[in-house]
Amino acid sequence: MEGNKVRQRMSAKPEKIQAKEVKENKTVHRSVGWLKAAMTSTLLSCFIFPLILWLLPSPINPVEFRLPPVPKWTGALHPNLKLQKATKLFTNKLTGPESMVADGDYLYTGTADGKIVEIYKGEIRVITKLGKDPCGKFEHEPTCGRPLGMRLDKDKYLIVADAYLGLFKVNVATGDKTLLLSSSTLINGQPAKFMNDIDIGKDGTIYISDTSALWDRRHNRYSVLEGESTGRLISFNPSTNEIKELVGGIAFANGVQITRDQQSVLLVSTTRAAIYRYYIDGPKKGNFEDFNNNLPGLPDNIRKSSLGGYWVGLAGVRKEAFSMMDFTAPHPWIRSLLTKVFSQEIIIKLLPKYGMVLRLNEEGKIVESLHDPSGKIIPGVSEVEDTGSVLYLGSYNLPFLSKLYISDIKGT
Template sequence: MLLPAPIEPIAYSLPEPPLFEGALQPNNYLQQAERIYENQVLGPESMVADGDHLYAGTADGKVIDIWKGEIRVLAKFGVDPCGSFEDEPTCGRPLGMRLDKDGYLIVADGYLGLFKVNVATGDVLTLWPSSAPVNGKKMKLVNDLAIARDGMIYFTDSSTKWDRRHNRYCILEAESSGRLIEYNPVTNTTKELVSAGTKKGTLELFIENLPGLPDNIRPSSSGGYWVGMATARRGGKFSLLDFAASRPWLRKLITKMIPKYGLAIEINEDGKIIRSLHDPTGQVVPAVSEIEDKDGVLYLGSYNLPFLSRLYLRNSTCQRESENNC
């Protein structure tokens, strides 16, 4: 307790967390999810469902292809050994993935950069390595991506100070070096579009005061967006995250004191929460990194759990704003 802290947190404030009512009314819908491929996959943070194939990135640096119940390694960007804290930067960690219009899998690896994978052969093309600076700064935490209709790729570099292993330091310190980067596949060039640290670019607020820390965002089958919550914050209940916001000294002491509460929300195109899925005990789905919504099935990802979760919407009574069944 007397040793110097590795972070220099700044004070900030948060509004009172939203009450869990209306579209946020607690339920047990996430507890209806089933665990699949338990102890066969580790930390499947991001997923893409395409026909009979389900692609995922795992904590051991692999991109896997699950086809008809069989798991095979499709690609790997780093090198062995893997599995330890020290090995993670060279092993790699795929954190975000999307299919482009030509059927190639575009993958953001937290340590190694942006890649293009041929899903038929497993061949890998490096689009932009983390060793190559963007606007004079090397990427430290490449996180997630989106692909526009014109083929432009937009991806996040969550921090230029902390890597994925130290993501809790990044959160607890509240440092603001994260940025949004544009990659042009035609010219093979990058551009820093928005950076909080340099106040570059402009932002428009879509939704604020979420009931937790948001992770990946993916389209929902109803035309909105699913947002996974890494941890929940609830009005009328004690929130360590909110309590520590204005107390930098406390954040120097915190490591893993956030209680488990599984939560995912659906937001419509106007930025309004229209549905939420809960596991109040965190026993089945303690946290959600991403939701892949495909053909009436929700695949739930996690950065650290040894399984994928699958929820059939037709078997769920997930209450929506205007209907009782989803």
Template sequence: MAGQEARHRKSKGSSQRGNKSTSPFIEEDEFEVESHSCTWTILKIFVLVLFASFLILILLPSPIDPISHRFPEAPALEGVLKPNDILSKAQHLYQNEVLGPESIVIKGDHMYTGTADGKILDIHKGEIRVLARFGQEPCGGFENEPTCGRPLGMRFDNDGYLIVCDAYLGLHKVNVATGDVHVLWPHTAPIDGELAKLFNAVVIASSGMIYFTHSSTRWDRRHFRFSILEADMTGRLIQYDPVHNTTTVLASGLSFPNGLELSRGEDFLIMAETTKARLWKYHLSGANKGAMEIVNNNLPGFPDNIQKSSSGGFWVGLAAVRSRDRFSMLEFTAPYPWMRSLMAKLPQEVMMKMLPKYGLALEIDQSGKIIRSLHDPTGEKVGSTCDLADKDGVLYLGSYYSPYMGKVYLTQQTKKS
């Protein structure tokens, strides 16, 4: 009997073990274990790849040697800077016909601009023609930009010639009737012993004297983000005398000097210093002749080109916005050179995505005070404002990267005092 019970218990145990091995619940447990194991393997691989990427980022040498600097607290978007939707109503002109119309000059019924593919364009009653080209084809690529050329600032002189700063190829004079080009100051000619790597903005006095900025002696236009991340201070303000073919350094030690404009009385220049988000005044005459002063030390963005406004002030384009209620990677990392050294190793496309998406343009008075602001809070229509030219109640917007030109109708409602 005892043997039978033992055999019964053994048989029952065998039956239970057999049932356990075929239970669907046990199979689910085994599947979950395998699933968790697979998840952990993927997670480990991801962490290893992330760690390896970070290690490579740390070990790779940085292309820049940044210096520490600080910004004042960014202004709040209130008062004259209160957001509106004026730029949100912008029209896009010449879509895919103009690539990066950096600077805009209007003369009569003609509009002139320079593009990313090295062309000077003459736009007349909607018709576009190529007026001139300073460099050689092929054009339109990162590698060939220095030989193709990149026209930036431009203005007319008293004789009707279009004076143009090409970022790579220097200062030029263009006959707008024939398209003939004459080099005034080539990029190969040193200025006070140093070569300019990035010719930028230009203005011409009634006397014929030409003033221009060059943004760096270290970085060319393709690498302008490096100049800004580095807080490079090799930019200068230059005077060019076309009669004697000489250059004079008026100011040096600037961090990406950019836009430039003459006052209506030609007694001073207004100049943008992009990296520091501020505006300078350089006195050309009077008791302060030759002196410089900061007229706005805390702009709500990083200034680009400057042009006279029809209402008596100056338009200031902003390449990127900065405000008290928006995080700015450039401001946050300004006191920490090591962080900017790491940022410089990232692809330029990644760095561009760090910029806030917001369109903003300013009008300032003669003293540098902001008197009007135009906004696109979404950045969908106007992501940045490079240059602004107004005529007959219409404001035209330039861009160093967009495949179009912007157009906004200015009304009395947009004019703030």
């Protein structure tokens, strides 16, 4: 009997070992199964996700283009901190003061909610609205209106280009407004889909940039990312109602400025980081040529400088180390992919914040630059309004206006 018990104890040990081995084998098989499933899922994801992304339609139809090599940030372009001396005004009381006009102690500007306002002795007064309520949302903008470029005419009326509604004449004292040119008017067979900036000649002729025939102001980043060239320069004589398309085929036609000699109009191309010159008078009348075809950023509006030449605000910069615009210009597929994955708003947030203003001489050469490398004070500038002692800095999207004394930037 003792021998049997010994045999029973001895036989029990292999059974336990065998059960343990079976359990371990099941665990191993289960682990291998999970590993295979994980690897299969990963491989499928790596294949299916790009396929889905590739098949998804892009909101843009990008074209290939190339920019000249980024100009070296030396000499007049050497980085400095001059823009950091600016002071923010009316924070969260003004949104998107794109363009400004100074008249003595009065300053006029337009806002993102469709208003045209007067600023006098630190107070803001609403002069008028070009569109109708409601305002404030993406879908409201075409009917609310978006005042952009503005100038005073010889009779002190404010002439305003609205991105959606057209060209207006505004009495700044009473708020009365008159539609001079509707955006639905066909100009060379095409309505002005995106009126942007203006200037007024001595004879009263108004020169207008029409940014794009494909995209409206709400989708302005898509126009840049697409690289399309359907912008143009238009002339309009309010006395005779004569309208002409002077130049077409411009990539994001933007800022407009008549030269001091009244011989030509300077026209900004934001996408091409360039400014062109169109001759409206003199022996070269009708000629179209480069003024500066390689700026260190994406230019917005251009205005006269009291220091000589012209101020140009940059909406973004082209850095020597790396420029997203330069990198993606010859690769349309990258820009197409970006717009599939990210919205316009997210794309703009991905870009580096760096404030810069340029001063160009009468020949288009950069003679001065003002910087905010951190972008914390001035992350971007749409326009510079020069009063002779003060520079007012506008923005198409920031919730404030900025002020910079010229005395603070001289000799620094």
